[in-house]
Amino acid sequence: MSEAISALGGASYQGFAAIREIGPLGMISLRAKPDVPGLGAAIKAVTGTAVPDRRRILTKGDAAAGWMSPDEYLLILPYAGVGAALASLSDALKGQHHLAVDVSDARAVFRIEGDTAYQVLMKLAPVDLATLPEGELRRSRTAQVAAAFWKDNKGYTVVCFRSVAEYVMGLLTHSAMEGSQID
């Protein structure tokens, strides 16, 4: 089998902040009500984390679980582990109404890093980044397309749809160009 290729093959750009396309990451969209029996154990088995609270993303190693909506979670894990994870979810939630699908290939993922990484995003997303805490998963937009992002101590991870990866890379590049720092 061929190697899985991310949307932009790991493109990068160095402006006043560093932009990098990463991935492919394993991603599972899990639809289930939070009170479904066994949900906590099912998520823990895949990501090692608890069920995230509203608007939170919990990270453990290279896995994470994010809250997407009152009955939707995004599970992140290594790409190769998705098949096993889906089987594990299916077993753990057998008999419970839920939906777990592989969306690893439907997404593109970017990193924005550097002291002023926030400036790249503040040009594109109508979000108050100064008050965005670490560990919050924010579903918003970058310019004209849907995007979700969260912050860690090194920068931001941005997730968008795969088909618009080149557009988002264009946005991030334009916004990170030298000379456009907000002093």
Added chain:
Amino acid sequence: MSTRLAKGGRLIDRSAATEFTFNGKRLRGFAGDTLASALLANDQMMVGRSFKYHRPRGIVAAGPEEPNALVNLGSGARLEPNQRATVTELFDGLEATSQNHWPSLEFDVGVLNNYAARVLPAGFYYKTFIHPRPFWKHVFEPIIRHSAGLGKAPKERDADRYEQVYAFCDLLVVGGGIAGLHAALVAARSGARVIIVEQNAHWGGRAPVDGDVIDGKPADQWVNDAVQTLAALDNVTMRVRTVGAGVYDHGYVLADERVADHTPGDGRPKHRLWRIRAGKILTATGAIERPLSFAGNDIPGVMLAASVRDYVVNHAVSPGDRTVVVTNNDDAYRTAIALKEAGLEVPCIIDARSSVTGELPARARALGIRIAEGRGVAKVKGGKRVTGVSLCLQAGEGAVLEDIACDAVAMSGGWSPVVHLWSHCGGKLVWDTDYAHFRPDATRPPLNHDGTAMVIVAGAANGALRADAALADADAQGHVAVSALGRKAKKAAAPVAATVTESAMEAVWIMPQGAPIPLKAKMWLDYQNDVKVSDVQLAAREGYESVEHTKRYTTLGMATDQGKLSNVNGLAVLANALNEDIPQVGTTTFRPPYTPVTLGALAGEARGEIFQPLRRTPMHGWHQANGAYFEPVGLWRRPYCFPRGGESHDQAVAREVLNTRANVGLLDASTLGKLIVKGPDAGRFLDMMYTGVLSTLPVGKCRYGLMCNENGFLSDDGVVARINEDTWLCHTTSGGADRIHAHMEDWLQCEWWDWQVYVANVTEQYAQVAVVGPNARKLLEKLGGMDVSKETLPFMQWADGTLAGFPVRVYRISFSGELSYEIAVPASHGAAFWAACHAAGAELGAMPYGTEALHIMRAEKGFIMIGDETDGTVIPQDLGLSWAVSKKKADFLGKRGQERSYLANPERWKLVGLETLDGSVIPDGAYAVAPGSNANGQRNTEGRVTSTYYSPTLKRGIAMGLIHRGPDRMGETVEFTRIGGDTVKARIVDPVFFDKDGEKQNV
């Protein structure tokens, strides 16, 4: 002549000489100059001509209110028209040209209009060009449009880039004068997040020029201290060169930052548009001085008094050796004093007030300046430049008492607070009789979502014109803002500005008050649009009582300056003419932006490659590399065809169709919508969403389904596959994926919220390749890995497996009538799988085909296409698809709609095939004509074409169309319109043109 003074100039750096050109002439200025101050320093007082009469126009103001000094700035890809010289910072190499003149600024043909002014009164266009009616469109309008517009529109692509930025704060302070700075300090010290923006490149506003003293310090020094204090606070963001352009609902403000206007080509964005969401907005936007209406007040050399002071103090520019000051208030005396202190002559201060006392007049008298009380200007002498003024009694009719020679006139008719931002969202105004101006009415502010005041006003913008009052007001309003934010202000002593007692001003709307018509016809209200006192009075006589109507009739305040100087003067004249009080007449509506915002800033990053998001499939790169000609499908770009060698698109499409029917074609079908529907109630749900029955579909099989809206009209179609007991996969059209996903969620969340169904849009998870044609199976067998034989994988079934090692799901479905497989692979493998198909198919004659070949092949088979055969008014029964509409189901979306009498009527236009008798192709969108005409005199019609192509397979034109009772009229001939007016005859036939028995796909 105007010139540079030997000393002074608080903003200029005499060590940094700067070269620029005006109308090609090389001139010199200093760093810190504005273009206007540098022009004045070079004795370039006249800078343009007016819009209507082409009268000579000189610099009037020193700020954004400037109506006259508009220039074309830059050239080529950096040309910007209508740039105000007064706010354009000078830089080395700046190029400016004047506007609205031909052939030259000095000699202008259009000035003939000036001599014809008597026949060009207000409303002239409306009165003159109304008859004969057709002349407006064909003769008058083109001529007027040709002569309209001041600057030249740029023709080249903008060389610069722009960006936008989202910002959030508790308090946004607009205006960085002393009031704004202090209010920001009060708020910042309470811990609030503060953004403060200032339109100029410098903080401090007028106070340093006016010589104010704050807390015993010169204003300059106080401003520096305040700026440093603010800059040191983490919770404060400060932007200069940033104009608060518009206030919108819910505390939303647009502010335009001129990042690199003064450093073009340095790699920075030219403008940055700030999109600010503020808890509260405090406007400290100052006030604008008003002109006085006397005859000849538009002659170059007549300037606003405070602006004259600005040029002298800020830029060491003298408007002329001898300046006469004309005023109705004490503030203009500061100008006389500043001129005198700079060593210049002030022959006379003409004061409309009958008796002048007070601190400033006393200082002027002490400097030896003559004050003519109770006097007015009868007229200004001069043509392209002021040469003198004639004095008269203000109370009289303009009889000349004496002439005074001078080079410039500094006028002041009082001050109007800048209430624009207060008013954008509906803040009301109150008329202040003491100062003869409108100021914000604090009891009627613009409101926020919670009913509280959204905007707070401080300082001169609030009518507190003098420094002491402005600072006291700023302190008070800063505290108002802090408590409105639910915070507590730190206890701190408010700064105190030294009081300079000023005596009352006197409203003067016409000078002299009894001026006869010949004088009033030379009193300009709106310099840019050439509106005079006589025009407004004429409008009043003709019945234009509303200020909004008068504005449109006379064009008062409709120029690029939006009447910053003319509005109050104009409506005062109107009020007098109507014998009404000024507040009764009211103001016109203030709308954003406060000053023009360049379109580039509004577009932001959205240009070129990132103008709009283009959706690309995983194979997009291959398509580009292989010469695909793309077409937009929603935001997707799909290959329309893949021309080879010198092929035309038509030739390429024909080759792709024939090759697919003869060998094998490969289609990138990744854009096809893919929705997973899962849950105990999924079958029941799909039976409601689709017209057919999907709950009974066996696992492993596929079924074609139609979706209608509640009214019964066909909305989307596609093949549905049953994945397992409680999971279905619904294919939608490429353009319909997001819409149908939302449609399903809508019904699940709002109507059937208790049904246990989840939907996921996995469109982008999979790349999908259609392998189509007689050699399709051979190609898959070459890839190898799973059994795709007729027995194991018959038509309308699917199977999971691997092909050439790729994890795939293979659907045996056909949209072309050929043996066909659609193969879904994870998108990350899409490009590799597509390449593998081409490699394996090379010896089988595989070629890619595009959307046009797809369309032709489906039309040859009579398959409908959403958006071609449907347009929101078509039901499945119109298209011969009754077989796909369940008669047994109790309900589905659209069922009751389709039972309505009009939709159930047998007289509807229905789908048929169409073959022209001569084999030609019917034009797209053609109508079938019927005898006679309707009540509107239009030709009757009996149908229309929905799809029409040249069929390479059948070597003739084929079409589908909706024809009145079409299926009942097989074999009849109908006539279709053609471009050019004639018609073409076509026979009504079965819509399936090719392989009617479906033998090709069932192999």
